[in-house]
Amino acid sequence: MSAQISFTIESPHGSRTASIAYRRTGAGEPLLLLHGIGHHRQAWDPVLPALAAERDVIAVDLPGFGESPSLPESVRYDLTTMGATLGALCEALGVERPHVAGNSLGGLLALELGREKLARSVTALSPAGFWTETERRFAFATLLAMRHGARALPLPVIERLAGTAAGRAALTSTIYARPGRRSPEAVVAETLALRDATGFEQTLAAGRSVLFTDDVPDVPVTVAWGSRDRLLLRRQGIRAKHIIPAARLVRLPGCGHVPMNDDPALVARVILDTSR
Template identity: 80%
Template sequence: MAGQVSFSIESPTGSHTLSVAYERAGAGEPLLLLHGIGHHWQAWQPVMSALAAERDVIAVDLPGFGRSAGLPDGFAYDLSTVVPVLGSLCEALGVERPHVAGNSLGGLLALKLGRAKLVRSVTALSPAGFWTEGERRYAFGTLRGMRYGARALPLPVIERLAGTSAGRAALTSTIYARPGWRSPESVVAETLALREATGFAATLSAGRSVLFTDDVPDIPVTIAWGSRDRLLPRRQGVRAKQAIPGARLVRLPGCGHVPMNDDPALVARVILDTSS
């Protein structure tokens, strides 16, 4: 069920209305899904049916991405702003302390929601924020390059590339270990989502000073990392475990940075085990 919800967020200048798009399916305990920078909720499509068989799954387009409106003028795309916005989103959807799973930026947000006690459990897939400065610069430079390519290529060229396995690899092999498994339609849609993401530049800018060093106590936490992650190397998972000693650290063999596409059954099981 596709939907859009509007709710109020507060700032020193007053109350503002924000609209967020989402996809909701299934029944059971609520599970919030958060995508990475430049992506959209459809990143979770490969695991949606498996998760919805056991959970009330809510996959959202983060503010400024996908079909969600950008944050109002004067609102930063930093963690101290976006985490409370996600808390308000859950209230607007009638969901209290959901489980949460996030990938990359979404994984970082999921951990921050856990730290704020706004969720019941956290599954973070290749979460941002456990990098060295050199690793961060490499990741941000790669993301800027992907964004530049998405904006420079005319739509007919994107469609033509997406129609072949080699073309899909050229467009998405940075984030998928098995880009040929993506459908042409999905690759076109996510390339356009990256091109049109109004929150991309501000989110990347806000991330320059991010380093996650806090524990996330008292709730189940799983950190999962793809063995073939080309954007955030898997050694960052060891640092995540050091910061969050109670977390379960899981290796995702053969998976890239966005592992839901590369091994849907494994990723769904990791999320369901954490949220059980």
């Protein structure tokens, strides 16, 4: 079951009200899950049962994605604002310094929460922000192509493609190493999430100048990278390790950019190990 919560955030133009959709399940120490750009909270469904067995799991739709409305007008999607928004969300939910796991954009936001001492631990799966300019341009061009493709396809065509392994590969092989494992229903839902994301362009625009260059001291950090990540190449994990020397750098064999579907057991174990 999903829920939505509204809370106050500060902006250059004064206080504004933001709303975020989320699903909360399980028991234990709190664990906040953050998806990537163009995705939605259901990206975490393959690992949710294992995580919820040990943690109070809160999977959110970031502003302008999934079921969450966009940020209020005049509020930017930059890293500082998004970090503060997620901090305000946790306060509204009565959660103090959760463990945080994020993928891609969500991994970058998880590291930002760690840097601001708003997280107990951070697991960043293929986090954004450790690219060269050439690598960033490639990733953004790929994401834009995926977005344009999703918006160009009528729903019946998306459903027909998702009904076959070859079609699911055509729709999602950029982010999954094993797209055939994704259910047809999930592929349809995430293609529509990419198509309908109201925060996509503003988030992408804010990311053009993003580089994560600060250490995250005094917080357990794991940076994990899929060996078959085609969007953000795994050499970026080496750069992350240089910037965050105490981080544990983990290879995810056979996994793509969104590894939760490719190897749920491994990803869940990495997150839980970090949060312990």
